[in-house]
Amino acid sequence: MTKRTADQIYDSVLNRIVDGDLRPGDSLGEQSLAAAFGLSRTPVREALQRLANEGLTERGPRRTFVVRRMGQAELHDLFEALGELEALMARLAALRMTEIERHALREIVSDSERPGIDYEQANARFHEALQLGAHNGMLSNLLADLKNRTMPWRGAQFRARADRVTSSQTEHRAILKAVLARDGDQAHLQMRDHMAASMRVIAELIGT
Amino acid sequence: MTKRTADQIYDSVLNRIVDGDLRPGDSLGEQSLAAAFGLSRTPVREALQRLANEGLTERGPRRTFVVRRMGQAELHDLFEALGELEALMARLAALRMTEIERHALREIVSDSERPGIDYEQANARFHEALQLGAHNGMLSNLLADLKNRTMPWRGAQFRARADRVTSSQTEHRAILKAVLARDGDQAHLQMRDHMAASMRVIAELIGT
DNA sequence: TAGCGGCGACTTGTATACAAGACATTAGAT
DNA sequence: ATCTAATGTCTTGTATACAAGTCGCCGCTA
The missing domain is CATH 1.10.10.10 (Winged helix-like DNA-binding domain superfamily/Winged helix DNA-binding domain)
Structure with missing residues (x-):
């Protein structure tokens, strides 16, 4: 290499x-x-x-x-778009995931609730699994691009997630439930809320 | 320059x-x-x-x-993402447009129905006006990027729109109505349908 | 004949040199 | 004193030369 x-x-x-x-x-x-x-x-x-x-x-x-200078306004705009695309991803995953993919997703959520797990990594795996299940390569590219743009706030993201592990897990469970039930609308809604909640905490940390 | x-x-x-x-x-x-x-x-x-x-x-x-080789699958994936983002744009525009922006949008739709107008250009202006009204710079960037990716199908897009001028105008009117009524959900829905209809016609033209 | 190894042409990757543009400073004119 | 224009310096933009990698091809070998 x-x-x-x-x-x-x-x-x-x-x-x-x-x-x-x-x-x-x-x-x-x-x-x-x-x-x-x-x-x-x-x-x-x-x-x-x-x-x-x-x-x-x-x-x-x-x-x-x-x-690039990026403040609260840019963060808000970014998460507004990112949230919508992640919601689309969740909807597509709910409608298109194969049985194998659904099983893998369930495993990932279970693992993420074991004590002592690296939650940052588990969270990434959760989103990756959904991405695969959405079966839309263009969407995956876009999401990768947008997540790259959140890099400047990576520190804040990390701190935010640490505070939010419990609530984030609850939200992941809700998304998982909707996906397993093949309920696209519900998956969309839950993911939107999940992303919005994440953004709120990050914005607070930035604001200080 | x-x-x-x-x-x-x-x-x-x-x-x-x-x-x-x-x-x-x-x-x-x-x-x-x-x-x-x-x-x-x-x-x-x-x-x-x-x-x-x-x-x-x-x-x-x-x-x-x-x-890059791009076939029906890529076109589908692209429009799936593009449609969702345009729908978000329409929703935000419905909620955030100023009175001046609403007035401008109405003018644009009226103009686009005058006989002999360059519809391609009028359509572009319609989407630009909505984009401005959404007040989200990141979203504008993303949309510009995605529209760039439709360039390889520009010929088909043009032919498709020529066949669809009437129905496209109707859809634009529906979107305009929702935006003026500040009905975000309705604007979202109408725009999604509008983009889906566009894609279907393009896909047919490509398929042959 | 099938497989393997090295040779060679053609490609991109990197370094260096030179051209051109933009901005700040300053000297000059009014 | 202020505005303008020239100029010098620092930056990016472009050209050219050289290094390195990749792939195909041919000959060799078992």
């Missing part, structure tokens, strides 16, 4: 944004980054363009790339 | 895909394109990467870019 240096730069810059090492508004000069990585500007440019296409950076003063 | 050559290449390749000049599966070699445009590989690379990020190309045999 040969790794292209452009990908390494991409990962590194992304991590620095997530960790708060690079703050919104910070300028990302090509040559300074190239020097920092000991590489040429070419792969740096490629990485920055990818980040811009994914909405994490934007063009600044001299057409430089800067870390 | 200075035009970067990379943008020109992007536009040109995109148009060639839309026009069917470049067909799905065709290989897009960097140096052959560079030679064709009389430019160097650098801006060509940038353009191809943008196209790949927007889902119009994908990686092929020797890590070359090839025009």
Whole structure:
């Protein structure tokens, strides 16, 4: 598995944004980054363009790339769209999942309630299972893209989920029940509420 | 407005895909394109990467870019997601549009029913007005992205709309009515139906 | 003949050099 | 003093050269 240096730069810059090492508004000069990585500007440019296409950076003063500034309004807009798409995903999963997929989903929810489990990981598996069950590749791509855009708030997401483990589990159970019952409307509704609740907690943490 | 050559290449390749000049599966070699445009590989690379990020190309045999193959399944998946987001947009517009925006939307619908109007353009204006009224920048970005992905079927879209002008106008009126009544649920529903009907006609045209 | 290994052509990946544009600063004119 | 225009510097945009990887092909071997 040969790794292209452009990908390494991409990962590194992304991590620095997530960790708060690079703050919104910070300028990302090509040559300074190239020097920092000991590489040429070419792969740096490629990485920055990818980040811009994914909405994490934007063009600044001299057409430089800067870390995108995102506040409460952007967070709200993002979750409004993300919530709707996740709700669609849940509806499709309820209607289209195979028996095997339904069984796997039930297992995942059961596992996630065992004490001592890494809930962050369990949550990810739950959403992935639904995504697979929705049988819509385009939707999966979109969701991956939008989740990428939540990266700058990853810290807040993590803290929020820690506080919300119990209620989040309850909501997951409600979604699971609707999916197993093949009730698309109910799955849609429950997922919308689930995402809205998540956003509210994150927004509170950000606001402070 | 200075035009970067990379943008020109992007536009040109995109148009060639839309026009069917470049067909799905065709290989897009960097140096052959560079030679064709009389430019160097650098801006060509940038353009191809943008196209790949927007889902119009994908990686092929020797890590070359090839025009992405998209059939009925992809069209279905795409419109499933696009329809849901447009429906969300309509709902938000119904709830959030200002009086000025509502008035503008009404004007646009009225204009679109005048004989001899360019319906393609009127339709675009209708959707743009709703987009503005939804007051969600992230959603606008997503919609722009998804509409870009429908470009390969632009010919079919055009023909479909020509056949559907009358029914499409009726649907637009229904959406307008719901939006003016601030009935979010109804706007959502009507827009979903509108998009589903559009997709059906396009799918038929493709199938032949 | 089937399988395997190396050679070779062609592709993308990366580095470096040069061109061009944008912005800040400053000197000059009114 | 203020507005304007030129200029210098720093940035990105583009071109070219070189490195490295991938795939097909041919010959060799068992």
